[in-house]
Amino acid sequence: MFSVAVFALAGCAGDRTSGASRQEKAAGEGTTAYPFTIKNCGTDVTYKAAPQRVVTLNQTAAEILIHLGVGDRIAGSGYEIDKMPDEIAGQYGKIPILSARGQQIKHEKVLEAQPDFVYGSFASFFTPEQSGAREQFHNLGVPTYLSEFDCTYHQSVAGAGFKLMYEEYRRLAKIFDVPAAGEKLVAEQQAVVDKALGSAGKRNRPLKVMWFYSTLAGTPWAAGPGGLPQHISELLGVENIFKDASAKWAEVSWDEVAARNPDVIILADLARGEPNDTAREKIDLLKKDPLAGKLGAVTGDRFITIPGRYMDPGYGSVYAVPAVAEGLNRLR
DSSP states (O other): OOEEEOOTHHHHSSOOOOHHHHGGGTTOOSOOOSSEEEEETTEEEEEOSOOSSEEESSHHHHHHHHHTTOGGGEEEEOOOOSOOOHHHHHHHHTSOBOSOTTOOOOHHHHHHTOOSEEEESOGGGSSTTTTOOHHHHHHTTOOEEEOGGGSSTTOOOTTOSHHHHHHHHHHHHHHTTOHHHHHHHHHHHHHHHHHHHHHOOOOSSOOEEEEEEEEETTEEEEEOSSSHHHHHHHHHTOEETTTTSSSSEEEOOHHHHHHHOOSEEEEEEOOSOOTTOSHHHHHHHHHHSTTGGGSHHHHTTOEEEEEGGGGSSSGGGGGHHHHHHHHHHTOO
């Protein structure tokens, strides 16, 4: 029987400079020349000054800014899916939350926070029906940034990997005039990846894995190609069973899961409050399903549990590498 939950790694892996020490740089380093323009997800965006009142549309975006040392500039955030790690929980706890847990911030709430910069990780948030279209903010003189991992909702991204994420850190660091903090964060995170890959075990054949994120009416959503779970699979030498899906997050069927028969199922432990969001609920769902319940991975409890944000592009995703590597190493 094999079941492993990995949560402590985020608090002990790599060089963990505290958020408080990074906060000393929050005033800026004085090296960014304003105004400057960058092309972000196909849109030219001009930044006239370092942001001072930021709205982050999701928890993952807020986490990145805290680790860049500019968390005190966040005037509001939303879409919480996880408990924040202890090292930044204090800073995060001071940020006004503008939406219910697991819900997107509505446009009116964003405007009430009077932001001078809006940053989000998902294209689905930047819509008129949700937090507001990017054009709406730009017309108000408020620049935005959308993660290049999700320029188009759920579409696979060519070159999706940690290099792309590090470039996001560098761009944000330039926007906030903290480029040295950006480079330090990149170095810290790459060291975590390198250490984890050095400890990963080798096998004669790649294990087949399913990255199980969430469900919709009992139907599973799994990681496909063009996202960080696929990149991490390749780094660790395992086979993502849905690497040929049509999107980086795909709605699949239990028939397909059974036919592809994963050796291991990697579970996102989410705290949004949606049905079957927690890892425990997912395991119960798998065991009760007439097809999935017969899979060797399920009957043998070959599960690896990681925080949900580890599967999203952001600071936490790097820690999926040691978490999954450790879990796989226990499969002997």
